[in-house]
Every structure is written in C-alpha cells, then in structure tokens.
Amino acid sequence: IMSCVHTSITGRAIDNELLAVDPINIRDFALDAYGKVDDSLYGGGHGMLMMCQPIYDAWHAAQKKASKEPALRTIYMSPKGRVLTQQKVIELSTYKHIILLCGHYEGVDQRVVDEIVDEEISIGDYVLTGGELPACILIDAVARMLRGVLPHPEAIDDESHMHGLLESAHYTRPDVWHGRRV
Ligand code: 4G0
Secondary structure (H helix, E strand, O other): OHHHHHOHHHHHHHHOOOOOOOOOOHHHHOOOOOOOOEEEOOOOOOOEEEOHHHHHHHHHHHHHHOOOOOOOEEEEEEEEEEEOOHHHHHHHOOOOOEEEEEOEOOOEOHHHHHHHOOEEEEOOOOOOOEOHHHHHHHHHHHHOOOOOOOOOHHHOOOHHHHHHHHHOOOOOOOOEEOOEEO
16 A cells, blocks of 8 residues: 555655655554454444554554654544645654554544654545555655755745745647647
8 A cells, every 4th residue: 555655756765765664564563363453432333443552562663663763753644633734744854753653444542642643644634444545645745855855856945936836837848739829
C-alpha cells in the first residue's frame, strides 16, 4: 500500500537519501499466533477498534529506529483530526523524524492515542478504510518541501509565489492546440 512513495519525485528523493520511509506492520507486534491487533468496542456497539498493546509496542520500535534521539513528532492520521494545510506541511518539513500512526476499522483505542500521539491530522472530511493513503499524501506533501527534492525549487518555497501558481492558468507548446490559443 505504501509503494506509491517509491515512484516519481518521492521515489528519487528516497534513492538520493533526502527522504526515508520505513513502514512498520503493527500486526508483527501482536502477541497471539493469529496477529490479532483489533477488538470489538468496549461496552458493545458495532465495529472494531485497534488495541493499545500492539500499537504501543510498534511505536516503541519506530522510536528506536528513528536513531537514538526520540522521534520528534507522532501524528495519527484520522478523519477526526485537523485538516492538513500547506502551512502545516511546511511546519512538518522541519522535523527530522515523524512517526505516522495509521489506524484501520473505526480507529484506535483512545488510551494509546492519549499516550503516544502529539497531533491528529486528517487529509479531508471523508472516511477511508485505513490511514495509510492519508499518510502517503502527507509524506508526498512534506517531501516536496525538503531541500533538493524538487528539480525547480524556486517554484515552491515562498507562499506568495505558490498562490500565484495556484491562481493563474498556465500553458506550454504548441501555441495553438485544438483551436485554442495560449
Ligand atoms: C481513525 C484518515 C482512523 C479513525 C484515516 C478511521 C480517513 C482519514 C481511521 C477512523 C481514515 C482522513 C473514526 C472511522 C482510518 N480515513 N480523512 N481511516 N474513524 O485523513
């Protein structure tokens, strides 16, 4: 599911060691033989939730991998979070390490969220089956803000210029196409 980050500009950033993405499978931290990481809702109700223990153990493993210093930020990809903005993307691009927690089903037991998560981020007001695609989107948006990732960095960094690019139409050759002039 995370293979998209290895394509195109983010793929080249990974090859050039400007960016590293290291997925950790929470199922590997299950204690039983079946790899059980989910359970039914406490007190009843439909749906499944991800359990505290496998997530907490996976988070510890991620922190250990993120060099000796602790990861600077743990972000939970959740439709309940604040919607991602370019300003937030720029802020996140200043962190050396980010742990992205991706839940499935109805999300994650709130106690482990309270224990490990610094910030809850959404990519938009809709629900997906898991947080991995939102994580890929956050990774892509942050990656393009890192020095050396974009071939023409003058096209990004200052926001006024970015707004200019978003607001006006742009053209390339040929100067007439399907009867439409540049
Ligand atoms: C946490 C993020 C995670 C809670 C994740 C679902 C959309 C987004 C998940 C839930 C996600 C987003 C409460 C259903 C996993 N879907 N918009 N799915 N609930 O960023």
